[in-house]
Amino acid sequence: MCAGDARTYSYVVALSTERYPPDWQDMQYLARIIPRVCHNVNRVCYAFGGIIKEQVTDITPTFLTQHVVSTLRQADDLATQVLTSSGCAGRIAQMPVVLLPVHLDRDAALRAPSCQRSLVLRPFLTGDFMTGVAALPGSDAMPQDVVDRMRKELMSVPGISRVLYDLTPKPPATTEWE
Structure with a gap:
């Protein structure tokens, strides 16, 4: 589906590997090339936690209940605390x-x-929210230890099975998830 300004809303690809940390430069390259080759994909994420062994065939039933909103708020607060305390x-x-x-x-x-x-x-x-890139783990903007602390904190949230890191540039993806 295409919005008026040519943004697309399509599928997400989750990349996983047994090697940790992965080669973030390779992951960034894949995040740029996959949407160019696979036109039904516009987001590429790295999934922490090792190889994803099976294809995802269903979704978790989810409604905006107080519990679901509380889970997201807790996760957002934990990630923001790590980002702020690290000086990033x-x-x-x-x-x-x-x-x-x-x-x-x-x-x-x-x-x-x-x-x-x-x-x-x-x-x-x-600089302008019209274009941009993911803060690559291991860079000055997002040191690897900060990413690792965020992942560890977020995995402590009840009901969370995996943490992913969106590596997609804009375009094709929007800054936010919609």
Whole structure:
């Protein structure tokens, strides 16, 4: 689907690897090339936590209940605390924390709906919000230890199965998740 200014709203690709940290330059390259080659994809994220072993075939039923909103608020607060305490907050233009109704490690043989969700971090660098890039882990804007602390804190939130890191530039993706 295309908005009036040519933004697209399409699928997300989650990349995973057994190597940690991954080669962030390679991940950034893939985040640029995948949407150019696969026109039905406009976001590319790295999924922390090792290889995703099975294809995701369903979503976690999610409604904007007080519990779901509280989970997202807790996650956003934890990520913001780590960003601020590390001194990196002034280097990042914006960092949405997004709750996805997807359990990436769910056993496909289970028939009962999952109650696990994933979180996406979108630390973004831009001067004008018309274009921009993800703050690459391991860079001055987002040191690897800060990313690791965020991931560890977010994995302590009940109901969270994975943390992802959005590496997609703008365009094709919007700054925020809509």
